[in-house]
Amino acid sequence: MKKLRTILALSFLIIAFSISLAVQSGDFVVSIVPPHKEGLFVEFTSIGYSFGNWEISTQPLFDIVGAFNLKIRYFPSESTVFNLETFLWDPFFINKAYLGEAVDPSFQTYILLNMAHIHNNTILGPIIVRPYLQSALATIFLPGQSEYVSVLVARGFLSNGILLSKDFEVFGLLEGGMLINVWQSQAPPEDWQSVLEEARRQSQYVMARFGGIWYYDRYSGIEIGYRITLHGHESPLRLIQGYTFTDWIYNYFNIVFYANPDQRISIPFITTDYYLSFSTKF
Numbered sequence: 001m002k003k004l005r006t007i008l009a010l011s012f013l014i015i016a017f018s019i020s021l022a023v024q025s026g027d028f029v030v031s032i033v034p035p036h037k038e039g040l041f042v043e044f045t046s047i048g049y050s051f052g053n054w055e056i057s058t059q060p061l062f063d064i065v066g067a068f069n070l071k072i073r074y075f076p077s078e079s080t081v082f083n084l085e086t087f088l089w090d091p092f093f094i095n096k097a098y099l100g101e102a103v104d105p106s107f108q109t110y111i112l113l114n115m116a117h118i119h120n121n122t123i124l125g126p127i128i129v130r131p132y133l134q135s136a137l138a139t140i141f142l143p144g145q146s147e148y149v150s151v152l153v154a155r156g157f158l159s160n161g162i163l164l165s166k167d168f169e170v171f172g173l174l175e176g177g178m179l180i181n182v183w184q185s186q187a188p189p190e191d192w193q194s195v196l197e198e199a200r201r202q203s204q205y206v207m208a209r210f211g212g213i214w215y216y217d218r219y220s221g222i223e224i225g226y227r228i229t230l231h232g233h234e235s236p237l238r239l240i241q242g243y244t245f246t247d248w249i250y251n252y253f254n255i256v257f258y259a260n261p262d263q264r265i266s267i268p269f270i271t272t273d274y275y276l277s278f279s280t281k282f
Contacts, residue, residue, distance in 0.1 A: 027166055028128045029215045030121045033281045035075045046071075066093020079121040081282065087113040106144040113138050119282045128169075130159045132243070132282065135180075152180040153203075153237065161213070171225075172210045177237050179203035205232025207241055213280055221280040227273050244279035246270075
């Protein structure tokens with residue numbers, strides 16, 4: 001309860017601080033990649049088709065390594081997006097497709113990842129509020145042995161920002177997540193529920209971020225900030241925190257350091273709690 005009060009107090013201070021600094025309202029940059037024009041579209045990493053408010057696309061570069069994928073986006077308004085993304089990864093794809101190796105059917109493994117999120121931008125006077133809710137369902141299955149395990153995780157963040165100038169925004173953000181459930185093909189042990197409850201408790205984490213974003217046009221920006229872990233320093237979900245490419249690199253090095261504590265190195269803005277990101281839209 002004490003930690004919860006601390007988190008709520010921090011949220012209030014972030015909002016109060018933002019209001020006190022606000023110099024204008026209105027001309028915010030929405031943190032949503034806008035929909036494409038109707039018809040076929042091709043980008044650097046993806047190809048898809050737009051039906052107006054609906055889009056379907058895929059990233060062929062992932063197909064090269066056996067991570068077949070599909071993305072569906074729906075825009076009910078300019079300030080809200082629903083996103084559904086699916087990856088089916090064959091870890092032995094490179095060995096089979098490029099090296100001509102045979103894989104024992106009993107060891108053939110597939111990894112299915114389904115992610116869904118809703119993201120919104122709401123302007124409240126001098127503040128823009130950006131909630132983001134995500135569910136991620138990861139399944140590992142071995143068809144040759146009729147075995148599988150599925151893990152469902154929920155994450156999200158709530159941020160608010162204010163404009164110090166037309167092109168510069170300061171923000172504060174709270175992010176959190178936890179394990180929701182686990183399913184498996186094998187019969188669970190008798191104490192499974194108590195084990196699952198303990199896993200849920202251990203998985204909970206809360207992080208805070210604050211910083212600034214410079215928008216060099218209406219579609220792109222550079223974010224610089226600092227992240228703090230408020231709760232869940234030992235949570236395994238701490239190793240998958242964040243939502244941008246910069247966060248993924250940070251998480252990768254954290255996983256490496258976790259497995260090899262003696263090999264920890266510091267790369268400014270990459271492996272540090274202060275960071276630089278060019279990913280400002282979802």
